[in-house]
Amino acid sequence: MSKVLILEDDQQVAQLLQIALEQKGHTAIWADTGEEALAHLPHADLLALDLGLPDVDGVQFLNRVREIRPRLPVLVLTAKGDEQTKVYCLEIGADDYMTKPFSVLEFVARVNALLRRAYGAPKIKIHGLQLDEEGYRASLDGKPLKLSKTEFALLRTLASAPGRVWSRNELLEAVWGIDFDGTDRVVDVYINMLRKKLGDDSRDPRFIETMVGVGYRMREPKPQNPTPT
The missing domain is CATH 1.10.10.10 (Winged helix-like DNA-binding domain superfamily/Winged helix DNA-binding domain)
Structure with a gap:
């Protein structure tokens, strides 16, 4: 199955997402810093990106991802639910957007939908x-x-x-x-x-x-x- 890279500084949230993805047969890789995520980026099939990171600006990181992997599906996770932030993220390269708190089941469903859109159904x-x-x-x-x-x-x-x-x-x-x-x-x-x-x-x-x-x-x-x- 697919390799999903999770860039999230909240360990509890990351572990919940990892467990949910692995139950569906995916490989979930967790990184809590931008530097660590960049090391895993070449091997990822999808990136779940938390915008509120302590070591790097999430929007700047998304721009960097688009330079390295222009077609990599990116699901943005953020506590900001305003329409302006959502539209901006989609315009600069995010493929989908979820506002915290969100359902883990919905997260997995959106990941699967993005993977199908990008690579076809496995x-x-x-x-x-x-x-x-x-x-x-x-x-x-x-x-x-x-x-x-x-x-x-x-x-x-x-x-x-x-x-x-x-x-x-x-x-x-x-x-x-x-x-x-x-x-x-x-x-x-x-x-x-x-x-x-x-x-x-x-x-x-x-x-x-x-x-x-x-x-x-x-x-x-x-x-x-x-x-x-």
Whole structure:
């Protein structure tokens, strides 16, 4: 998935954003100074930029980013909610703008929207599975899979980070949202539904492993043996 660079001097805010992004399969890199952010900038797919930084003027930093990475998607974060500041930031190169305080879920949604706009919807390929997020299409070994929106979201979440163990609560938040008021056993129900559609054996899974007492994970691809020369 994508690498999101977060330039934010508030550690608590940065950690919340990191966790939310990583739950969606992104790699989140946190920098709390402009100098540190510049070191990570060449490898970032998107920049989340707090304008209120102690060591550098946020607007000047945005201008610098545009010199180095003219097409890098930039999401500006600021406590200033006036229209003049918003319009000014958009005019000098920001792609989107959020006023603090904001919803973490909305932040992730805006990041995903900017990434889709810049690079197109990502395709996940693993174990013969192919997931096309833009069209909510899935196939297995070249044959279409009929998945509900929730089944697709659950499979996408697991497949976005092979080897990572997801607790039921993490999957609930990632797929159903933090406002879901049902039991976490709904995750087990949907895992079983996915296994049936994937033809997966829970005792010897090709795809989804049960981590007893913890949660679930997508099996990591086996390393390929080098072809002898």
